Amino acid sequence: MSVTEPDLAEVPAPGTILAGKYEVVGVLGKGGMGVVIEARHLRLNQNVALKLLLPSVRAMGDTVVRFEREARAAARLQSPHVVRILDVDALDDGRPFMVMERLRGHELEAEMKARGPLPVEEAVGYILQACAAMAVAHRMGIVHRDLKPSNFFLTDVDEHGTSSSAKPKTKMLKVFDFGISKLAGDVATSVTATTSAFGTPLYMSPEQVRSVKHVDARTDIWSLGVILYEMLAGTPPFKEPSATALLVAIATDPPVPIQKLRPDVPAPLASAVMRALEKDPDVRFADVRELAAAIRPFGPPADDPAMAAVSAELAGVSGDIGSTPAARPSRRRTVA
Incomplete structure (x- = not known):
């Protein structure tokens, strides 16, 4: 489903303070289920990304469960190649949001x-x-x-x-x-x-x-x-x-x-x-x-x-995985 104008009208406006510590800067992106907004952590003076569900999909049965599942799974992972989850909270209307590292x-x-x-x-x-x-x-x-x-x-x-x-x-x-x-x-x-x-x-x-x-x-x-x-x-x-x-x-x-x-x-x-x-x-x-x-x-x-x-x-994993080991290829790049 697409994001409708009424949905976007319910996205917190720039300057809005969420959970007493996140000041909304603006919308970074939007999709069928939610919207990602940029916010500034007032105490840390650090910009973060907030992902929140849109009102129209919150009532779609499993969406809140999926949202919480995502936060729970990602928060457990400590890897430089996984987007970091910094916090989970809720708006005054009960909609959950997760706080992620702000990436460019x-x-x-x-x-x-x-x-x-x-x-x-x-x-x-x-x-x-x-x-x-x-x-x-x-x-x-x-x-x-x-x-x-x-x-x-x-x-x-x-x-x-x-x-x-x-x-x-x-x-x-x-x-x-x-x-x-x-x-x-x-x-x-x-x-x-x-x-x-x-x-x-x-x-x-x-x-x-x-x-x-x-x-x-x-x-x-x-x-x-x-x-x-x-x-x-x-x-x-x-x-x-x-x-x-x-x-x-x-x-x-x-x-x-x-x-x-x-x-x-x-x-x-x-x-x-x-x-x-x-x-x-x-x-x-x-x-x-x-x-x-x-x-x-x-x-x-x-x-x-x-x-x-x-x-x-x-470290410690062999590169010979059921096939003939290959020599290191030339560093010359081939541009498609």
């Missing part, structure tokens, strides 16, 4: 739309950072279930304390929107059975198509494979005219080998992408660290500041 940049989706296929090293770098985030989540029993380019935010590393002399070739990527995540031991799973929480069809795994509830961390590996494929090829592996046809294709059709669409993709990297897209979860990588180890030789150099958390996650 844009979503990966916008980057892909603006540039088309990305250079191999850059595309791999973004997936490596997402793998670092999801390795932390999966260890805590959290499966995202809705990984997609619009849930990846690109920002400058310099904003987070890195000196300008070490400016990275790759932007810092942060994962957000854990609204339909699955938490181990969470008994309130009925929320994820609704259409609104089903996930985004283009990036859904075959097992998620069959059952939104009975998935594990390997469904996130599939989604990461789809995103990497799309960044390299300029098109997703499955593209159909209707949602129904798309779901059937995901469940039954083999994807076009990525080297047919992007011949310069190194063979070991192409094999890793296609393994992430295996229909059978048991044939995919066992976890995101194995996926990361398989594609790491084709990513940014180890001294790139954006790769620090990736290097820490991969």
Whole structure:
């Protein structure tokens, strides 16, 4: 659903003080369920981002539960590649809002739309950072279930304390929107059975198509494979005219080998992408660290500041993941 003018009329106006400590600056973005506004913490004199539900969707049954699920999941994750949740509170009318770190940049989706296929090293770098985030989540029993380019935010590393002399070739990527995540031991799973929480069809795994509830961390590996494929090829592996046809294709059709669409993709990297897209979860990588180890030789150099958390996650993980080990490719960049 879209955000209507009456909805926006109920968004706190600039200058409004929320919860006695957040002064509204303005709207940063809006979507079907909520709006993100910039605010200033009055005591800390620090700008933050506030995400709040719109009045029209608050009454839609599971939306408040999803909202609280997102806050609960993200707040548990301590990773430089997950958007930090700083606080959770409510407006006077009872609508909940969460306070997040204020980031400057844009979503990966916008980057892909603006540039088309990305250079191999850059595309791999973004997936490596997402793998670092999801390795932390999966260890805590959290499966995202809705990984997609619009849930990846690109920002400058310099904003987070890195000196300008070490400016990275790759932007810092942060994962957000854990609204339909699955938490181990969470008994309130009925929320994820609704259409609104089903996930985004283009990036859904075959097992998620069959059952939104009975998935594990390997469904996130599939989604990461789809995103990497799309960044390299300029098109997703499955593209159909209707949602129904798309779901059937995901469940039954083999994807076009990525080297047919992007011949310069190194063979070991192409094999890793296609393994992430295996229909059978048991044939995919066992976890995101194995996926990361398989594609790491084709990513940014180890001294790139954006790769620090990736290097820490991969300590002790072999890069020989069911395929022939590849030599480090040339540092020469290929621009698509």
